[in-house]
Amino acid sequence: MSTNESQTFTHPLLGPVTGLINTSTPHTLQFRSIPFAIIAKRFRQSTLLTSFPPTHSRNFTIYGVACPSPPHSDQTEASGGLLPGEEEKIFDEETCLNLTISVPRDALGDERRALPIMVYVHGGGFTVGSAHISALHDTTRLVEFSIQDAHPVIIVSIHYRLHFLGFLACQDFFSEASSLNSPPANFGLHDQRTAFMWIKPFISGFGGDPNRITAFGESAGSGSIAFHMCSDVPLFNRAILMSGLPASVPPLELKYKEAEYRALLKYCDIDEEDPGRLQRLRVFLHHSYQDENFWPRGFPTYFTEDELIGGCDWVDEIVIGDAFYEGWLLIDGLKHVELDKFLLSTHANLGPSNAAKLLSTYGIEDGMDDNLFWNKLSFLMGDIMFSEPIHKFAISLASSKKKKVYRYTQTIRNPFQGSLLHQIPGHHFIDLLFLFQTLRERYPSKRLRDISEEYGRRWIRFAAGEEPWEEYKLDGEKIMVINGRAGFEVRNRREDEVESAISEEGERRYARWEVIGEILGDLVKRDGVRRAMNVKWKWGTDDEIFRLAGLKGPCEDVTV
Template sequence: MIINGFHPQEFEHPQLGPIIGRKRNEHVIQFRSIPYGHVAARFRHATLISELPPKQRTFTEYGHACPQAEQGMEPFGGPIPGTEKRQYDEFSCLNLTITAPVSVLKSENTHKIPVMVYVHGGGFTVGAHYGGPNDTTRMVTKACEDSRPIIVDLVDEAAKLNEDPCNFALYDQRLAFLWVKRFIAGFGGDINRITAFGESAGSSSLAFHLSSNVPLFDRAILQSGTASAISPKPLANKEGEYQALLRFCGIRVDDPQRLERLRAVPTAKIVEAASSINKAAFSPLADKSFFPIIPNYLNHAKIISDCSWIDAIITGDAVFEGYLFAHNLIDVRPEVFYQHVEDTFGAQNAKIILDVYEISRTMDQNLFWTRLCTLCGDVMFSLPCHILSKELWQSNKKQYRCILSLRNPFPGSFFSNVLGHHFVELIYQFMTFMERLPLQRQRDVCVGFVRRWTALAYGEEPWSQYTWVHEAVAVADSREGWVVRSRVKDLEVSAYDEGGQRRYGKWEALDEVFRSLGEKAPAAVEALSFPTLVTLGNK
């Protein structure tokens, strides 16, 4: 039977009972927007859904996403044909989509396969488990064709502001992982082989979970996001955001009924407020209820290295992460930035930073803009990734390092033809844009992502480990495709790349300056991060 152009497929889950999914092809069935959590009220923690309502058994269409500002698809070459328009609802947005091989859903199957759980990025303000590049059908299909079947779950979490109880988004994500651990075996998944992967805020989320004390997954892929990139902030910072939200919504900050009044504010107003009161990413609250030790720049790598329930990690970044901020940093002048660095670090340390990144007071404005973006991206993404990789090699965990030097091939956006910008892997890793990619090498890179990520999920080596003896780095390159090099070789080869020589030495010089400041290091890192730098454009 065909309904609305697709084949519905009924499946008897041993715990959830009969459910209906969408058969995508001969290999794959997708169960879209299965609810995993119940939100009783705005700014309240969700509870696990352990039983599906009798009338909610069909999961062939996507449900609701968390309310947010609409995102354009220009960086991905425009909308994907057939993509459904997102629907939003704050009380029914805790959903996940399960993409599973047909073979493991058969009643006679007893073999359990690895599970991969993807947590999307978006600065804790935007993003959803469906739409755009995040369809995992082709990823699972390719794994089946390679005789390496996997199950992939896409998690949607509500991104909300904090009042005690707090950190709702992280608890929503934890709830999703707990749901997976409880029910994924019924879909043929192995609860002892769960690999979590994410990008940007999704990757930072996984780093936060690795900094907590609840075991959720066994392996992780952290791409362009750590617990340092969007570090937890103290209560005073979050209270400032809360009061700004109240004022934006026309509520007095001293009103005894302020929380109840805030709960009555229309959803659209809350979405508008989120964009107004925070121009960067929202961050978690530094609270011991979630973080036994509060992660920051100085300790985030050691905390993850000491995590007892993770055994293998891929850490990755892109060669020009800071281009993400280029549009907003265009008005910063070199003389203003130069003075800011001297005021923050003192003359001696400022000279080290400014010399390493070749920044002077009187340099060309456009060249300064490029170097400022490079420095900002390094501080927020590449440097913490590098430090985490070096810390992990001293642990008993398997550690793999990758760098993305891939070009955005799609015309028509601010990111067109940019090499290695933040989130560039979303063009490649799910194989979503295979028909849109103009070159066979780019399509081969997509396949390389799937095969390497799947290898990690199976407990195998995606490439040589990153160790003290052999600093092996996998580079996904627009010119050569996937290659594995030593650090020494990568420095030699990248010296001739248009993206410039790899900046390992610059990162280590920055780290030395930061660590020389002791407890002041996290504040110094903030001073060179986007939320602070963007304010310099007004001076």
């Protein structure tokens, strides 16, 4: 069998489609870059495709395109370089809405098999990302592993518009959308929804069960899944949330998105008073917007997401977790932060008492060494953006008993000598370097290969309806701890605090997260939710912390 062997399958609704079989995954057929929607015009909502365009090829053996985005290293820098077979990516705005499906070959055409579906939503801060056409995130190995594990699944990876093309919002959009009876913003989130709406009717023809869909994603992909759970449109049945909630990429008020729009007009040398400015921007050429149509039950923010996500009655169970050192993602930006300015900003925004409590908790003090300050600050900001909201959400969900939640945390060190993140423990997105099984030949030890397999096994079996480990409950607080020594080990909170305190990585910061929660709760009492939310956001941007991280969210758009 050659590396590029293909197989044609006649889908009951789509007709003949040709996919790719790779020698390393002989039991899996992959259909690359199937179009699921069309974009009629820039800054307009996409339209679901119910059949292929007449001129579109039915050969899905090569990857298509991705949404244009700023240059970035993807996760190749973390994984030690490009993988063999990684193709040069092509970018095109108009045809970027495609998805890739990896299927066990013996399930094709057999709707009685009704295999569980896993749908991957990639991250990238809503600004970058092309995992649907990436060798690192290739899903064939995970499907092949599911077959060997006797729990076969079908995996779909979807794409969506990014950056300004996907998440710009402004009054001009609203004025135009009202005449079209169309949602005015959050194009990227609507693209994701449209992808799920395509999967629902067509996946059974590939041998999948549309009533057993598990959405999984990391960072902004995880946050996206949580955003959808705050809407009233049922898209999936289970969710795996890896290092991301709406609190990490919160929806912004229209006035902030309007400022982005004006800045973009200026950058493109378009007069902001020109009546034709929107059309000129369409020809020339992220953070979502608070949209009441997308979120009819309320805007998901740090202060509301627990209730909104927990109240999603069409998702049964959730896996949620974080990494030990999420703040490594922010380290480059943090090196520009000056200690004295940070201390002034913290006191101004939090007040003297809360500022003193927070700074003491994280060991930040006037006159400290700059390198030590940046280290402490990176942990603090990573905790504020990722770990503390996840901790708070898990406790809230377990307390409500509305649905089962399985919690994990991981401290695995980056094992790749060629990576700038080599030996960093539990950095942001390290899950992806183990889950997809694509780096097995690069791991320096069998232990790491075993951990990678266990990642795949646990996620697959959850999608199949099994418990991945013990449920997280408040009376036991059982948490799956993933590290390079024990692999997968269930501990209760107290056990983890004791064990991690003597580990090389350092103590898990549960108590510190609760201090952050207390301070933010105090801000709500003092200033109200809106003011407290603005303080949480403004406090970071004052010191160019979140802004430099490039993490922007949707718009408080009345439409998702």
